[in-house]
Amino acid sequence: MDALLSEEFAVGSHEVLEPSERRVPMVFASPHSGQNYPLEFIAASRLSPLELRRSEDSFVDEIFSAAPAVGAPLLRAHFPRAFVDPNREPFELDPEMFADALPAYANTGSPRVAAGLGTIAKVVANGAEIYHGKLTFAEALRRIRGYYWPYHTTLKELIEQTQRIFGFCLLIDCHSMPSKGVRGKGMNGLENVDFVLGDAFGQACDPRVSECAEENLRAAGYTVVRNNPYAGGFVTRHYGRPDEAVHCLQIEISRRLYMDETCMERSARFSKLKEDIGGLMEDLADLTRQGL
Secondary structure (H helix, E strand, O other): OHHHEEOOOOOOOEEEEOOOOOOOOEEEEEOOOOOOEEHHHHHHEOOOHHHHHHHOOOOHHHHOOOHHHHOOOEEEEOOOOOOOOOOOOOOEOOHHHEOOOOOOOOEOOOHHHHOOOOOOOOEOOOOOEOEOOOEOHHHHHHHHHHHHHHHHHHHHHHHHHHHHHHOOEEEEEEEEEOOOOEOOEOOOOOOOOOEEEEOOOOOOOOHHHHHHHHHHHHHOOOOEEEOOOOOOOHHHHHHOEHHHOEEEEEEEEEHHHOEEOOOOEEOOOHHHHHHHHHHHHHHHHHHHHOOO
């Protein structure tokens, strides 16, 4: 666990794995797989490092690491979701978490905030509270300015670069989901679902994208649903604008397919899933070559 305690956190908060050549109009992003936990964050938490990792989309960046081989960049955050969540609006904040008043522009009433999972999370995915005491807004602002905004600046640049080269962009936002559900999300009998594809109920991408992904995954033997309970977070809804030539699909993978959710380690099935995701990426790349 010592590898998770990083004092060099502000440097290299995210990374882009670039292909040798951009061959397809795609960008892959993994906002929640970061495992660099700053010492001051650990000290402020009532939870152990292992407990804090319950909110991670562990190893998702590795699962999608074939992106450069496909011809597309992969953006991955190194900071953890429990520290600051780039799949939220920039200021979805719970006023009860802070010792001082929040600015008027903060969104304090969203369903994500109510669930304890705002931009600065109150709880990890299983509902356990993160902090010993209250934070200051200055601390939230430091995280948003130092980690959240740089991530989105890079993501926006990657999308715009792709549009300039190809005329349009398909963004794949890569996530995983706990097999037992998550606080604030009723799984509605989905414990046996392998993938949830989120396209904001058809608003975030050309329907052929979701259809291609679903057909590929079903052919590989997986159970797939769309938009329930994950229709796409801030990234999907903010960047997914087909009328502006940007399409976005969120992919949620059940963690039981590739890891031990108790000890947070890869399972024997990890390599098979990664191979299957490689096939999915190739099929989506083939689709984009036809134009969207």
